[in-house]
Amino acid sequence: MLIEKSKFISNTSITKNTYLIKVFSPSIAKTAKPGQFCNIKVSENSFPLLRRPFSICDVEGDYLYFMFDVHGEGTRLLRDKNEGEELDIIGPLGIGFDLIGDYDTAIFIAGGLGSAPFPFLSKNIPAMIEIHSFIGGRSKENVIEYKMKNVSAATDDGSYGFQGNVVELFINKLTAYNTKKIRVFACGPNPMLKALQNVCNEKNINCQLSVETVMACGFGICQGCPIEKYNGDGYFLVCKDGPVFNSLAVKI
Amino acid sequence: MLIEKSKFISNTSITKNTYLIKVFSPSIAKTAKPGQFCNIKVSENSFPLLRRPFSICDVEGDYLYFMFDVHGEGTRLLRDKNEGEELDIIGPLGIGFDLIGDYDTAIFIAGGLGSAPFPFLSKNIPAMIEIHSFIGGRSKENVIEYKMKNVSAATDDGSYGFQGNVVELFINKLTAYNTKKIRVFACGPNPMLKALQNVCNEKNINCQLSVETVMACGFGICQGCPIEKYNGDGYFLVCKDGPVFNSLAVKI
């Protein structure tokens, strides 16, 4: 967890509105774990005021990758960075995916930009474990398959893969995993995570959910990012106790 | 006086910290007069909030030029514009230099960035009138001679031309103009303009001063840019009644 002035290396667009940026950030890269995130200062002046949180999409040696779409002013500024500019990044932050345990198949479930943390996660899943990816999006162009393995896709409009949402698709395929020990890793919009949580908790499937909330600091000092504990007894902080939670731990 | 979305064409640095930008702004270019200024939106978002006023440095066909140095955030953003970007400009604003009258020699007196309006003014001085330029700066690199004719320079540190300020230099040379009908056109920091005003008013020299104040609107609706009338009876608005005033009209 440190502040690193990182050199902006490149920006590639991977779908119409989705960008992948690469930055030189050796110190953060060294300790980053899958599912952690960074809090990025997107402008050189005080507008916008707050940093913007992004999942660590991938790590290659001294380089970090982030994947995002242009949403508001902050992501617009990030898109418009030029090669060689300095980016002020705090990271790695939070607690990532729990990879340890007894499973032979890792199920990735991603909705929209929820694909962001999976490239890095893929690399860190032990080699003997099989990875199956379920990816959802509104339409074909929102299905982000970047560096994902064994993909099954779902689109709301049916323009690509299964017509319907990605959790439905997963449920349809569940019987195929009857003989497997699976663990689910998921990232995406809250309604998707909630639906998935219901299935997994009911069926006793170990499920790791990466959630999003608004954040100010990103490392536990503002208390701005609470998520209710599953038992209703107070809150976790998404930035510090998450962003990845076991599906038995939180109320979405 | 209109709002024109103008294409940013180029940026050249003319001294270490001084930039000359060229924009495509045909409607403003058509009606601009020397000594007028434009109020430029330097960012695409609301930071900084207010526009920034700049003298019209030159006009070439459909193109406007502005000259500036990097002072704060606004001018930094202006420097960093890229070719093809759109710049939102209001102009031409204010009342420029009064060129009409009986004189055979135009004396330009500029201090630092005060050189900005003179390239355009030069072009508009009738051909039979001689132009003599007195240009001051702290040091050699602050003397901006861009497109100025018959230059005599003054520097505070004596690194170039006369050692001392530009008004002293002008006073020293005054006797040379005994047989001429001169009119003075000046732009620069307030202390310089004040010293010049004293000389010219005393010696009955017609003197046109381009002054600077903080501005919000630039066209007369905020009343944020007053300058005291010479007779003490209230205020002129620099943006609307100026920025150029006869040295007999205002208290500096």
Added chain:
Amino acid sequence: MSKVDLSIKIGPLELKNPVLLASGTVGYGNEIANFTDLSKIGGIVTKSLSLKPRLGNPPQRITETPSGMLNAIGLANVGVEEFIKTKIPFLKEVNSTLICNIAASSVEEYVECTKILTDEESIKAFEINVSCPNVKEGGLEFGNDLKAVGRITAETKKVTDKPIFIKLSPNVARISEFAKVVYSEGGDAVSAINTLVGTSFNIWTKRPKIKNITGGLSGPAIRPVALAKVLEISRNCPIPIIGIGGILTWQDAIEFMIVGATAFQIGTANFINPNSGLDILKGIEEFCIQTNITKISDLTASYQI
């Protein structure tokens, strides 16, 4: 014609749309008319007028702050007489709906100004700026004094048939108390808010950047505060509210209507985009179409709490 009914009513005053240009940010309309069609704007509120002309404060009068600006113009204005002679004719000519803002240093002066101006047919309503020092009572602001605000409302109402809007100061603990007084004294609406008191100093000279020492803070920086004040009034008093403070975009304007404003005023934004009134109007209209709102007035106080 638009599919959306953009007209609104502030008490008895009907306006073609809820967009007003705020006092002190459009002068008397002359200059801004170069950039925008004043006949299409709901109305224009004049720079605060006093009985006699005022020169205003010496410079420096303004300074920029983060997402805002400070001003201490000092109520520079041409005075009631000159206003009638030279400014009203122009505003008539451009077919602008005119709301006249009045500033004064005694209750009597408020009444006197209103009395003189009420005969001017083109004036549709008065907005009373109570953020002025009460010269008779030691210079404290009328706007901080519940009784004074009540008296000003009651006394000005007596001398005119036209609607009276009281423009409230935000520099008070509970603005809704002031709205209640205005309401109970027969005021037709409150305008909220005027600027927040602020200052800024030059660290090298140690002098205030603004000659007057303090100034009024306006612009997007104050928008959350203004929204909270409008909401507070809306939840505590049935008087119509004209929302003001930091509106730059149509989204901002809608936010004000949602928290309780019947109409809204655009101030500082005019300096940045002198056509923002009409740009905002267009944005709102499109929003209404998109969200199936047929009467813009349905937005007022539509908050879901």
Added chain:
Amino acid sequence: MSKVDLSIKIGPLELKNPVLLASGTVGYGNEIANFTDLSKIGGIVTKSLSLKPRLGNPPQRITETPSGMLNAIGLANVGVEEFIKTKIPFLKEVNSTLICNIAASSVEEYVECTKILTDEESIKAFEINVSCPNVKEGGLEFGNDLKAVGRITAETKKVTDKPIFIKLSPNVARISEFAKVVYSEGGDAVSAINTLVGTSFNIWTKRPKIKNITGGLSGPAIRPVALAKVLEISRNCPIPIIGIGGILTWQDAIEFMIVGATAFQIGTANFINPNSGLDILKGIEEFCIQTNITKISDLTASYQI
């Protein structure tokens, strides 16, 4: 050693420099210690503590605004007991100067908290947050009630020998009246300001962005207001002032000292640059050297008006 004497005194409390980290923006120091050396900071003010732990408000608790942010954390805190058990040891270990901020819902609770905590040697002073609802008196804020602020000052002073700072609410008409009460009841300093009440709504859902409906506005947006409040206190009351509100840079901090602050607190800036306290300290020191100031305390109230 530095050529500039950076130490300051707030009443009886001597600090190595005027940089404090503001309540609610550094938790209890643990997390920010990863980014900054707390032993070098003048002091750290804890998140507001109450007698019993509080869970805080349900989400959403924060939202960004132009040059600012709104928060309604709801005074989430571990309570006095847990604080003593688990938080103080850490703060001792990192050698941080500790000022303990207290929030309560009755005068008795303020007193009780102070009484318990005063035995903790490492606590150097108390900062009393009066921007809390007075549960006994119908939920109106203590901070808006002159008498309540006076009583809290007097009663907490009785149970401790340590300095008492009262953290004032800016949501009042004349903040200097509150400073005067604190002064006359024996308070050692006032901290000014806490956040301004603000709100923001989602225009599509028409719901408040913050679950609590209103929140506290902080950040650069409020700096001009905070500076004006500090100046108002400085010109009307001899009590030491701790300036707070929108400090991002060393220039901002110096501005606060010039208008009257003896020390200052950094709040929202910690979220953006968790080392800003030390960056600001460095900037101030260089400013002093450059302008031949040998004692930083000479800056306090050095305004030229």
